Amino acid sequence: MAVPHDWKSSNRTIQILQAASQGNYGVIAAIAYNLEQVLGLIRAAEEARSPLIIQFFPWAVTFWDGLIVRAAAEAAARATVPISIHLDHAQDEAVIMRAADTLPFDSIMVDMSHYEKADNLARTARLVRYCNERGVATEAEPGRIEGAEDGVVDTAGLEASKTTSEEVDEFIATGVDSLAPAFGNMHGEFGGTEQLDFERLEQIQRQIGNRATIALHGTNGYPADLMKRCIAAGAAKINVNRLVLEDYYTHLQSQVGKVPHTTLIEQGVEKVINQTKEWMDICMSSGKA
Numbered sequence: 001m002a003v004p005h006d007w008k009s010s011n012r013t014i015q016i017l018q019a020a021s022q023g024n025y026g027v028i029a030a031i032a033y034n035l036e037q038v039l040g041l042i043r044a045a046e047e048a049r050s051p052l053i054i055q056f057f058p059w060a061v062t063f064w065d066g067l068i069v070r071a072a073a074e075a076a077a078r079a080t081v082p083i084s085i086h087l088d089h090a091q092d093e094a095v096i097m098r099a100a101d102t103l104p105f106d107s108i109m110v111d112m113s114h115y116e117k118a119d120n121l122a123r124t125a126r127l128v129r130y131c132n133e134r135g136v137a138t139e140a141e142p143g144r145i146e147g148a149e150d151g152v153v154d155t156a157g158l159e160a161s162k163t164t165s166e167e168v169d170e171f172i173a174t175g176v177d178s179l180a181p182a183f184g185n186m187h188g189e190f191g192g193t194e195q196l197d198f199e200r201l202e203q204i205q206r207q208i209g210n211r212a213t214i215a216l217h218g219t220n221g222y223p224a225d226l227m228k229r230c231i232a233a234g235a236a237k238i239n240v241n242r243l244v245l246e247d248y249y250t251h252l253q254s255q256v257g258k259v260p261h262t263t264l265i266e267q268g269v270e271k272v273i274n275q276t277k278e279w280m281d282i283c284m285s286s287g288k289a
């Protein structure tokens, strides 16, 4: 089915991120690994009256056969606040095509950063076109963000490289809607504030202007003030993983086998709700939906 030529104006990820970028707040883009987490994230968004992006690693397409993605999309459609469904770090072209063809993603991160630049750009442009033809928005990673986390392929052996202004223009030319710049941020464990090159992030933001939005990656361990500083420097899509799931895991560890399973699940969902709402407040998206 052909998508209308103005599909971008009604794409949920684009709408959510443009509003955040213009309003100088950040929108939590939270990784979910199971349905309790999906439920907790959506309830947090509704209670906080905040927009939300729920994202999945390609593992949700391959291991789950897309089931959790479909469930999240249905819940997002029923929600009373804007929620979009995103595929994070899709590094395999076959998985990207399968996701765009068969699953209800609003947006996909076409991550070809493990290829050398010319190859990366050519593949990104081709995959952006493929996604756009199906009404799916895209994100890409100019430069290379260091490290790995649960669900992201490790780029060990590949040198991290900070995003240059040349790369900003080259990636925007591929048609991506969102850029995930490398400015000293890293996946996995927090490397410390001194690692972050805010001058570069601000420069990247100035150069992008309103041609795309900025996605912040590698926020595990971030303190609140650092998050606010990244948002002030232009970050609109705030990828989070353990920041909103830590209390959930702690709860499981301490309570499994001690309370009925239904109670364990209900209390776990409550942990996700509370921790997510805290970060929605910090990112200033609460009340924006």
Ligand SMILES: [Zn+2]
Pocket: 089, 152, 187, 217, 218, 239
């Ligand atoms: Zn990432």
